[in-house]
Structures are given as C-alpha cells and as structure tokens.
Amino acid sequence: MGIVVVDVMLKSEILDPQGQAVAGALPRLGFHQFTDVRQGKRFELTVEGEVTDEVLAAARSAAETMLSNPVIEDVVGVRAQQPAPQSPAAEPQAAEHQV
C-alpha cells in the first residue's frame, strides 16, 4: 500500500482568513515569534501497491483538476510517502518527488 501526499496552499496574493485567525490567537499563548500564518490543505491518496511514476502523474492531474482551484491555490507538493518503517533504527528517508 502506497500513499501520495498532495499539499495545496492559497496563493500568496490571496487573503487567508483562517491563517489570520490562527496568527491572531498565537500571541495569546505566548508565541510572539510568528509574524504570519498561512493555512493549507494536505491530502493523502492511498493506492494498492507502490507509488509509481504513473500514480504520481495521476495524483498530479487530480491535484490540478479537483484538489486545487488554480484561480486561488497552488499545488506546492506531490510526493510519495513510504509506509511507516519497521524499526526506528532502520528508518529510510521518505522518497521525495516534488512537482
């Protein structure tokens, strides 16, 4: 079983009301170092078997047609996420296939 992770963010020129709500609340908890917050979406698309280049291409296509609206959002990442490692010692690096 493989998983493709798709990350979508609002374009920088579009106001992000959710991010602003979070940014407004952080200082009340004592977090004063964060000058801006923008909130995005993460999708995990599961497939039978491995995440092949074909699967990544399909995920990219889905990301561009449905998971994001190109008028207001950018697809900032489409990558394979390896299954959880058997033991922490042998943890492999997650394969990164950026768009």
Added chain:
Amino acid sequence: MKIGVVTFPGSLDDHDARRAVRVAGGEPVSLWHGDDSLHGVDAVVLPGGFSYGDYLRAGAIARFAPVMSALIPAARGGLPVLGICNGFQILCESHLLPGAMIQNDHRTFICRDQRLRVENATTAWTSDFARGDEITIVLKNQDGQYVADQRALDELEGEGRVAFRYVVGRSVPDGPDTDAAQVTAPVKYDRFATRNPNGSYRDIAGVTNERGNVVGLMPHPEHAIEEGYGPSLDGRKFFTSVLRSLVNA
C-alpha cells in the same frame, strides 16, 4: 418557458428558486445533479446551499456532478444560466465565470438585507433593470469573498462584466440636509456601513460572462419575490428578465 433548477446534495434554496420562476410566470423544472440531461429546459438556475457539504472548496465537488457535463457546454453555447450563492461558486469552479469565492474576510457567517447596484443591465438575467438601479435583496454566506487576480479584475471592469456591486456607506444618515429628528433617532449599528459585507475585491457582488448569458451573484434574488417575505420584490426582475430574453430570442 421552462427554467430548470438543479438540486445537488446540500442544495437549500432550490424550492425558493422554483417558486420564484413560477411567480415570474415561467415553468420551473426540477433537475437532479446525478442526471446527465437538462431535459430540454430553456434556462437553468444553480441555487444556493452547501452542495456536497462545501467540502474541499465551495462548489468544487458539485462542479463535477453529471448534470454539469451537460450544463457546461450548453452554457458555452448560450443557454442562460444563473448561479446564486453556492451556484455562483459552482460556476466559478466550472470556469464559466472568472474568479473564485473564499471565506468572508471577517470569518463569520453573514445574513442581512443587502443593497446592490446594478452595473450591467444587458445580460439575460438583468435586462429588466436599468444600469445604476439600486436593489435590496438577501445576502447570506460564509464563503462570499469574491477574489481574482488584478488582470482578471481589470478585464472584468474593462468589459463591463461586473454585473452587481455591493453599495457601501449608505446605512447611516449624514450630510447637511439630514433631519435633526433622524440624527437623534436610534440608528441601528451596521458593522458593514463603511465596507462591503464579505471583503469581496472591488465590492463585486456578481459577474457575467462575455456573452451575458451566464450570471453569478452571492446575494439571493429568489428570496425577494413575494409581499411579506424578504426585504423587497427586487428579485423578481432576474426571472422576468430571462423570460423576456427567451421570448425575444
């Protein structure tokens, strides 16, 4: 004249839209999201609500419903289509209209009687108005902030495709002619007296396509068609406009 009203899972205002069609003298036809035919209707209304729960983005999933595969080419071919609120969001997601709607900038749901200015009275849905008319209909939304990039906005303005704008700053009496009694009368506090109610760029409440057959707006004309319900009868003209344009076509 048959005007179809599409019901998606989560549509709320399909009944009111059908009623508005009837009041205006048209024959309303119920269309179902899962049907890939428009059943020969002469025009279509995409009503308000929260299609598919507004998950992902408002209108994003409805845009791929089977009925849309029939509606999108028909709209490109000139079929009159009116998108109200969630219907406007669906038209934007379908790229039949430019721009997109995001969450209100003040992050709260809004429900109020809203004053609008008619900016384009030549579309299939606005021809019974005159340019510059001010109307009052209901506005109720969470994701009503109209956004687009500068180029798209300039193009809309340049081509006269802004159909409606929010009228800002007309709620509180002012000026030298103001009657003293009016000033001392309690003025209802209006937090949107000096700004538009959802942060929409350039106060845009509704837009049209190049051809003028597709119109989308956030406020709800179908809630302003009958005495005793809603703030006015201004909504009727949307529906009489399209009936007249169909007769003249």
